[in-house]
Amino acid sequence: MRYIILALFICYSLSGFSQRGEKEWFLSAGLNAINSQGTKSPLNGIGDWANGLPFSLAGELMWDSGLAVEQSITFNKFAEGDEIDGQLLTEDYTYTSFDSHVKYYFGNKIFPNSTWVDFYANAGVGFFSIENTNVSFNIGGGILFWLNRRETIGIRAQVIGKMALDHAQSGLDNNHFQTHIQAFIAL
Template identity: 40%
Template sequence: MKKIILGVLFLAFCLSSFAQRRGNYDEWLLSVGVNAMNDLASRSPFYKPGDWGFRNPISAAVEYRFVDNADWTDNFAIEGAITVNGFTGDNEYIAPIKDYNYLSLDAHAKYYFKELLFGRGRDMSWFNAYANVGLGYFHVEKTNMSANLGAGLLFWLDRAQMFGVRVQTIAKFGLNNTHLSYDNNHYQYHLQAVIRL
């Protein structure tokens, strides 16, 4: 229980540190959806999709986007996320077959790069692409911290950009890899509804 509380405090500290850096937030996004988890001791992000973890696959995130009329900062955002999932361990060399629960808390810095791909002249307001990097806390059988690297696409469903859908992939690299277990490197895939607050 102490480790979970420490993880929540870590996430709150990261978000408040970013929040104090700039004072003019114009966009807050809330996203809620599902996730799948690939933890099959493979370096391939698409290895055996039928065996991915998808039990109680809830994910949610809150994002703050920097909008202060300075061109270069408009593309940056920060995000705090929570993910719950589960899977059945079926690799007898790692652990006995049983059901595992998964919890993660993540803090990410994001960079939206649609304008780098398409320029400012084209009307592509219905779409955006981003890359994210950050730190996370996750728990399966044991607790581990992770360095996260990912990318995603955001599709707006209305002209006012109030409702959208996003898909993203995050690679999580466990910082404590001294033992071969499920509390190690893995990939997460998210499909979420997005609401501008």
């Protein structure tokens, strides 16, 4: 129930943002993997990442200024025998997360003549659940490759570091990295 209330609140908030300036809506869908091995590196032990149910979906509202807001939902699965922060799992766990991010696209500042690639940084908050529910502060970035000249279809890759706010007593619901690869389409 709290997820439904949160989703309605975020949708209402995003509709308030949509009243300003030139904007465009995008939808992205793809795969994600979770690194929750207790390391400080998003690349450590790639073969041990969770990717049992790796679906992610997001809606994004982008302005000409390079700012954007995004709401996403992701699912994944940790299988029995996987390891989370050094703890061997004795049963399967489903990972669910709802994230709200503010993004800034800055690729045209680095490559002003390029129309096929863009870079962005993002920060926000999330609610995620493995065994219990926790809140996270999220920070990350990504790259978007446009597949057409009109910049309406693309592929993006991103990494998000999720710092759990109640990590001292959270058990499995702790700090982790989430990596995405998604199709990105203008609506």
